[in-house]
Amino acid sequence: MANESGLPSFDAQGIRLRRGSRILWEDATWRIQGPTVILGGNGSGKSSTLQMLAGHVAPEKGLLTLRVHGENVVPEAWMTSCAVAAPWASLPGQMTLSEALAFHGTFQHPRAGCLGWPSLLERSGLRVDPDVPLRQWSSGQRQRLHLALAMGTDVPVVLLDEPSSNLDEQGTSWMAEALQAIAGESTVVVATNTPQTDAPPGAAQLVLEKSLAKT
Numbered sequence: 001m002a003n004e005s006g007l008p009s010f011d012a013q014g015i016r017l018r019r020g021s022r023i024l025w026e027d028a029t030w031r032i033q034g035p036t037v038i039l040g041g042n043g044s045g046k047s048s049t050l051q052m053l054a055g056h057v058a059p060e061k062g063l064l065t066l067r068v069h070g071e072n073v074v075p076e077a078w079m080t081s082c083a084v085a086a087p088w089a090s091l092p093g094q095m096t097l098s099e100a101l102a103f104h105g106t107f108q109h110p111r112a113g114c115l116g117w118p119s120l121l122e123r124s125g126l127r128v129d130p131d132v133p134l135r136q137w138s139s140g141q142r143q144r145l146h147l148a149l150a151m152g153t154d155v156p157v158v159l160l161d162e163p164s165s166n167l168d169e170q171g172t173s174w175m176a177e178a179l180q181a182i183a184g185e186s187t188v189v190v191a192t193n194t195p196q197t198d199a200p201p202g203a204a205q206l207v208l209e210k211s212l213a214k215t
Contacts, residue, residue, distance in 0.1 A: 007033055007034045007186070007187045008033070008066065008067060008068045008081075008156040008157055008186070008187045009031055009032060009033035009066070009067050009187065010031065010032040010033075010053055010064065010065070010066055010067075010157075010187075010189075011030075011031050011063075011064070011065045011067065012025070012028055012029055012030050012031070012059075012062065012063075012064050013029050013062055013063045013064075013065075014027050014028070014029055014061065014062035014063070015027075015028050015029075015059040015061060015062030015063070015064055016028075016059055016060045016061035016062060017045070017048065017049065017052055017057075017059050017060065018060050019045065019048045019057075022043075022045070024044070024045030024048055024049065024208065025045070025049070025059070025208075027061075027062070028062070030206060032053070032187065032189060032204075032206060033187060034183070034187055034188075034202075034203075034204065035179075035183045035187070035188045035189075035199070035200035035201070035202055035203040035204070036187070036188070036189045036190070036203055036204045036205070036206055037189075037190045037191075037192060037195045037198070037199040037200075037203045037204070037205055037206070038050065038189065038190065038191040038192070038205075038206045038207075038208065039192070039193075039195060039205055039206070039207045039208065040207060040208030040209070041208075042193070044208040044209070045208050046161070046191035046192070046208060047086065047087075047088065047161050047191055049191065049206075049208065050084075050086065050159050050161050050189065050191045051086075051088065052064065053066075053082070053157070053159055053189060054079065054082050054084050054089075054159050055075070055078035055079045055082065056079075056088075056089075066078060066081060066156075066157070068081060068156045073156075080107060080108065080155070081155055081156050081157055082155060082156075082157040082158070082159055083108065083149070083150040083151070083153035083155045083157070083158050083159070084150055084158075084159045084160075084161075085143075085146040085147045085149070085150035085151075085159075085160050085161065085163060086146075086159070086160070086161035086162075087161065087162075088161070089146075090142070090146065091103065091104075091134060091145070091146070092134070093133060093134050093135030094133050094134075094135065095133060095134050096130060096131060096132065096133055096134070097128055097130055097134075097145070098130060100134060100145065100149075101117060101149075104117075104149050104153075108149075108153045108154070108155065109153070109154045110152050110153060110154060111152050111153065111154045111182070111185075112154070114181075115151070115152055115178070115181055115182060115185075116152050117148055117149060117152040117153075119152075120147075120148040120151060120152040120178060121144070121145070121148045121152075123174055123178075124144040124147070124148055124171065124174050125144070125170055125171065125174065126141060126144045126145060126148070128141055138166075139166040140166045140167060140168060140171060142166075143163075143165065143166040143167055143171070144167070144171060144174075147160070147163055147175055147178075148178075151175075151178045151179065151182055152178075155186060156186055156187065157186055157187050157188075157189070158182060158186050158187070158188045158189070159189050159190075159191075160188070160189070160190045160191070160192075160198070161190075161191045161192075162191065162192055162193070162194075162198070163175055163190060163192070163198050164192075164194060164197045164198050172197055176197070179200045179201075180200060180201050183200040183201065183202075188200050188203075190203070
């Protein structure tokens with residue numbers, strides 16, 4: 001994996017990750033540091049690996065650590081050290097835009113200046129009625145909000161699952177520009193089938209072999 005001095009790192013040592021009867025990683029040892037893209041076929045475990053990095057699931061065997069400024073992040077602070085945009089981490093559909101921002105702001109803080117939530121949302125082209133709940137938004141509108149909140153959160157790690165899905169050309173360009181800007185501040189990890197549009201510049205690759213995704 002990339003060796004970006006000073007950026008947060010994930011270190012996996014002999015891990016096994018299983019989802020149901022499927023083994024996704026077996027006795028795996030790797031490091032993620034700096035911009036990284038997780039690649040693999042459908043069903044190979046990209047999203048599950050991202051969930052593990054986010055602290056939502058734990059490896060069945062082995063050790064996974066997150067290091068920030070040379071120190072291991074304690075379990076209690078792991079999830080708040082990561083910002084996530086993924087279908088499995090969506091906001092409640094009854095919320096309006098202002099409620100979603102207030103809810104997210106209860107747990108996280110925005111980056112300063114042009115990389116904060118308000119600026120990213122403005123540049124994303126998001127235009128919604130302030131009284132309309134998220135469940136009535138288009139899929140592209142919701143994706144812009146989730147991405148802006150994740151990329152604009154002041155955290156060591158940003159995790160994105162298929163980030164360009166539901167985005168038009170303008171939205172994809174906006175996302176790519178923001179990813180390039182935050183990749184120098186946070187370790188950005190993207191799970192995707194389309195690295196040509198989703199990968200941050202200079203991203204290393206972590207590849208899941210589909211042959212492992214079986215008992």
